[in-house]
Amino acid sequence: MAKQAKSDRQKVIDDIRKKQKGAEKRRGFMIVGVCVVVALLIIGAASYRPLKNAWDLRKFNDLGLASIGAAPSACEKVETKTAEGNNDHIPTNTPVVYEDAPPAFGPHWNEFGVAPAPMDRKFYTDADRPELESLVHNLEHGYTVVWYDETIAEDADAITELRAVAKQFPGTDNYRYKFIAAPWTSEDEDGAAFPDGTHVAYTHWSVGGEGETDAAKQVGVWQYCSEFSGEALETFMLDYPYLDSPEPTVE
Structure with missing residues (x-):
């Protein structure tokens, strides 16, 4: 048992x-x-x-650039302002308070791999945008920077449109394609909001015409728009090409 x-x-x-x-x-x-x-x-x-x-x-x-976006009437008249800051390189990570929203010129960072931002990137979001001090260095090198505010950032169709625009400027070999689209976060740390009723801004750092060497003639250039206009941007970039900048032959 x-x-x-x-x-x-x-x-x-x-x-x-x-x-x-x-x-x-x-x-x-x-x-x-x-x-x-x-x-x-x-x-x-x-x-x-x-x-x-x-x-x-x-x-x-x-579609070509001029066929993307709104009519040129969506944009205001071009504005200019005497520029300063040419070759004014400050230490990386030193913040600069720019008076204009967005800046078109001014002191800027100068560190390989950081400033200016690389030419192979044409479109940025708030998650990966370079610092303003880097993008101002791009402006010194002849870039046109298209800034968009929170209203555009929250509009999926508008962002798709800007992504399509960025594809109009491929590669790094052709300096005529010195273009960047980047967000402007006025409610965060960038600065003031765009003028009332506008949500896009085209900027360029001009020397006062191709080949001009008198630094006193340098101007910052702005054009504000209620929405993106490819036709207006095309005209803007023809009027203010990369050669019309303080350092056009540098990427």
């Missing part, structure tokens, strides 16, 4: 162990399954935005 009782107890123990192993195995499969699902969700989330952007940009593939 004692031997039988021991055998029965062992059977019960073996059954319990078997069930525990089965439960552990099922938990292991569940954990692996959950990890796979989470990984797929992460991959899907990461790939969704680039795929969505590419899909949305298709309608702009056959």
